[in-house]
Each structure stands twice: as C-alpha cells, then as structure tokens.
Amino acid sequence: MEVKEIKRSLLFSLELANRGKKKFLDELWEEYKKALQYFIDRGFAEEKLPTYEEVKNYPYQTWLSKRYLGATLVQAVEILKSVFQKKKRGKEVSKPEVKKVNLKLDKRFYRFEKGNNSFDFWFRLRDPEGQRWVSFPVKNYDYAKRYFDGWEMALDIELLMKRNGKWFLKLTFKKRVELKEKQPRGIDIGYRKLLALSDGQVFGREVKEIIEKRILPKKQGSKRFKKALHFLKTEINRILKQAIDGTFSPVLENLKNLKRGKRRKWSRLVNRRFNYWTYSYVLKRIKELCEVAGVQWRIVPAFNTSRSCPQCGYVDSANRDREWFHCIRCGYENDADVVGAVNILQRFGREPIVPYPAKPPFMENKCL
Numbered sequence: 001m002e003v004k005e006i007k008r009s010l011l012f013s014l015e016l017a018n019r020g021k022k023k024f025l026d027e028l029w030e031e032y033k034k035a036l037q038y039f040i041d042r043g044f045a046e047e048k049l050p051t052y053e054e055v056k057n058y059p060y061q062t063w064l065s066k067r068y069l070g071a072t073l074v075q076a077v078e079i080l081k082s083v084f085q086k087k088k089r090g091k092e093v094s095k096p097e098v099k100k101v102n103l104k105l106d107k108r109f110y111r112f113e114k115g116n117n118s119f120d121f122w123f124r125l126r127d128p129e130g131q132r133w134v135s136f137p138v139k140n141y142d143y144a145k146r147y148f149d150g151w152e153m154a155l156d157i158e159l160l161m162k163r164n165g166k167w168f169l170k171l172t173f174k175k176r177v178e179l180k181e182k183q184p185r186g187i188d189i190g191y192r193k194l195l196a197l198s199d200g201q202v203f204g205r206e207v208k209e210i211i212e213k214r215i216l217p218k219k220q221g222s223k224r225f226k227k228a229l230h231f232l233k234t235e236i237n238r239i240l241k242q243a244i245d246g247t248f249s250p251v252l253e254n255l256k257n258l259k260r261g262k263r264r265k266w267s268r269l270v271n272r273r274f275n276y277w278t279y280s281y282v283l284k285r286i287k288e289l290c291e292v293a294g295v296q297w298r299i300v301p302a303f304n305t306s307r308s309c310p311q312c313g314y315v316d317s318a319n320r321d322r323e324w325f326h327c328i329r330c331g332y333e334n335d336a337d338v339v340g341a342v343n344i345l346q347r348f349g350r351e352p353i354v355p356y357p358a359k360p361p362f363m364e365n366k367c368l
Helices: 019-046 050-058 064-087 142-148 206-216 223-243 268-275 279-293 336-349
Strands: 003-014 101-105 112-113 121-126 135-136 157-164 166-179 184-189 195-197 250-255 298-301 325-327 333-335
Touching: 003 142, 003 279, 019 064, 019 101, 019 157, 050 064, 064 101, 101 142, 142 195, 166 279, 184 279, 184 336, 195 223, 195 336, 206 223, 223 279, 250 336, 298 336, 325 336, 333 336
Parallel strands: 184 250, 250 298
Antiparallel strands: 003 166, 101 157, 112 121, 121 135, 157 166, 184 195, 325 333
16 A cells, blocks of 8 residues: 555636736736746856845846745746756757746745635735735636545645636645555557456547547647547546546556657558547546545556467467457457457566466466
8 A cells, every 4th residue: 555645736717806906917927927037048048047146136127026036036947957957968958938937826925715705715916016915706616626625735826827818826736645456457548449458348439539530620720629639638538537436456558659660650640640649648647546546556568468469478460450359379369459458467467576366367267
C-alpha cells in the first residue's frame, strides 16, 4: 500500500463581476506581464537568475506593490530555470516572450470566503495601488462540490485569462490517499479500441469513428474542429470512468516514441489519425482515476506485447493480422488487443517483486 498526496485543479468563472472589476483585472494583468517580461529579459541577458535586488531597483514607474513585483520575480525565475537547463544540455534557446501569462499568487494577495447571499463564494483580491480588497462573486458547480467537502484547498492560486479574453480563477485541491494493490488486470490502449482488458472486456470502439468521421473532415482550427476535439475528450473521459471502476489494479504498457521512424512508412492519412490518438492523455487520466479510487497501477515494458503468443510464448510479427491474433506455431487465436492485454498482465506477473501468478487463471493450460 502506498500513501500519496494527489492534487486536482478546477476553474471557476469570474465573469459574474461587474465591468469595472473586470477592467481592474485587465489592467493588473498588463502591468504584471510587463514586470514579468522585464525580469526575464534581465536574467536572460545576464545569464543568471534575477534576485530581489531587481525588485528594489525596478526601473519603470508602476502601480504594482513590491509584493506583486516579488511574485513576478518568482515566476520569472521558474521560467528562466527551465531555459537555462535546456541551454546546459546543449539545446538552442531563445529569449522567452510573455504572451498569455497566468498570475500566480499566494495567500498574501487573496482571500477566498464562503458567501452568505446568492453567491457561493467571494474571491477577494488585493489592489496593489489602493491597498484595498476587490471582491469577485464565484458560483460553485456540481463537479466541484465534492472537492470543497473532502479535499483541502492549496494556498497558491492562479488567475488566468482564456477563452475569448474571459477571466477564470484556478483553484488547486489536495488530498492524501492510500493506493491499495488489488487483483491486477492488463490493459492495452489502442486506436481501434480505446481499451482492451486481459479478462476480455473491450471499451471505446467508438473512438476511432469519432476521429475519422467527426474530426478529420473538419478544417483544423475552425470552431467545428475545436468542438469535435472537445467531444472526443468528453467521450474518452466517459469511457475511462466506466472502465476504471476501482475494483482492480490496472497494469499498463509504457509506450514511448510511437511515431519514431514511422513518418516515412505511414501514409499521410494514418499520420493524421494518430495525431488525435491521445495515448498520453488516456494514460494520465487512468492514473488520476486510480488515485481517486484508491487503487495502485503498474507500468511494464511494451516490447513485443502485440506479437507474442500468450500460450506458447512464440514471438513473430506474422502472429498478428490487424485486429486478429493467430499464433503460427500453436494455433492460438483471439482478439489482438485482448492478447496484448494478457501479455501485459503476464509480463507484470513475471516480475519477482510482485506476488502474482505469471498467468491469469483462464490461461493456465498451455498448448501441447
């Protein structure tokens, strides 16, 4: 059993505020962005991280307080650390240009309080010029309610402008959970079927059709294209919540560099299809669902899981013909993705540190 602290971030709209308060946010954002860019420019030019002395000697006339300037300094240092690490590894880097910046603020800058009227909460932000608190009404929503009830809110918040210039508040919640080992099941994540489990269950056959009929015909960047992408993400989440129910410990394969060396081998259409096969997102969501359910997950190497016979162990690319698996040595047949999931489970079972059998019960009898 593993004890882990998990975090989740949720967005809350600030659009219920009046025009004057939203104008205050716009002006704060512009001044904050200007200061952030200044500290990045100084650090990049001098090839060192800026210090608080830069705050004291800030050269521009500003209505930001020293506290706000200090917050921009901390954010600039985080950005520059990443840039300098890349440069240290020999990569070419250019000076970061601030465009869409989130305001990262700690407890000194805000208050978040329960409302006592028609609004669920009040977000109060310190005005750096007048030293007053500017109040913004916040509405709760059903999905967020459980986080306020059973989770602890982190001290740091983010103000972010997105979605056509509208303002949102990003709150982060944290919770300590116990991740328990349960009966393992192998999971093969695929394109034609989103999930195939080692017990034979299959989820998400409709994902392929969504990509090919809803997304590919749309013009990239159009409203309909973005709407189709949102629909795909929603469907993937729905399918994963149905499959990852907390009754077993998922065993997943570690797929990396899927497209390496394939650009010239795959057709243009196949490349476009795989652009929307969001393996990394699916893997991330499975882990998150396991954390919420309190179950452990495991990762195993992906080498030959789709070409190995789970009965006799014979490995050959000829064993698989698209979605069907037929071992050319022993004749074993099954859905190719289910075979991959069984092999993933068996690979996990062969690890000496794991007290599980090498094969699931329904695969005990080997072929003659």
